[in-house]
């Protein structure tokens with residue numbers, strides 16, 4: 545059984561069908577990209593997978609469990625974490641503190657423990673610190689551990705967001721345009737970084753406009769256009785798919801009406 549199985553999922557916003565009858569699956573250990581022109585419905589799919597939006601119709605099964613319309617925290621606990629198109633780090637906090645926040649998503653102390661810094665809180669804090677160090681070390685952040693997130697080079701900030709997602713304990717990572725705003729060297733480094741995550745056993749779904757990243761990293765690609773899945777296949781198949789090329793180049797007004 546696939547790690548993630550999305551069946552006949554639709555999302556309607558009033559009269560707008562942002563996503564229509566979409567089917568796709570992701571096997572454990574794969575890097576799968578979802579591409580498509582602006583407004584195709586890619587981010588909406590991430591929002592459906594992470595419980596930010598409820599589905600209008602359809603089923604999402606992760607690790608054998610139906611997760612459509614479950615709460616965000618339930619889905620994090622189940623093992624799905626994401627990053628966002630715009631960087632959402634705590635820039636006035638250090639690298640390690642940003643990652644510790646990822647661990648705190650799963651901690652079990654309450655507000656009382658937090659305010660009075662009870663032994664239970666201190667125990668969790670210590671464990672989170674140790675685990676954050678482990679994650680950062682394994683991802684090559686060694687020299688940046690105590691750097692303020694806002695002072696990190698841009699490419700490292702993007703990677704730190706991914707590290708924080710990993711810290712939630714996720715096995716499926718949803719990366720929303722991680723290469724946005726990167727120069728070619730930063731994109732190339734990110735590509736290696738993401739391949740390294742795959743080698744560590746993570747499963748990854750990528751939304752990305754940078755085709756050099758998509759074509760070099762993806763095991764398989766799905767293509768969305770106007771909320772519908774119009775193609776799927778290996779990178780070389782997608783690069784030569786006429787329907788995909790047309791969707792990207794845009795049709796003339798006359799064609800678009802039919």
Ligand SMILES: Nc1ncnc2c1ncn2[C@@H]1O[C@H](COP(=O)(O)OP(=O)(O)OP(=O)(O)O)[C@@H](O)[C@H]1O
Nearest residue numbers: 557560561562580581582583584585586587588589
């Ligand atoms: N909360 C919402 N309310 C109403 N419409 C929405 C909402 N979220 C998304 N949409 C609409 O759904 C459609 C798909 O948007 P979505 O952001 O998923 O596209 P996308 O493929 O991620 O685009 P981009 O590549 O530009 O980020 C768009 O027409 C968008 O305006």
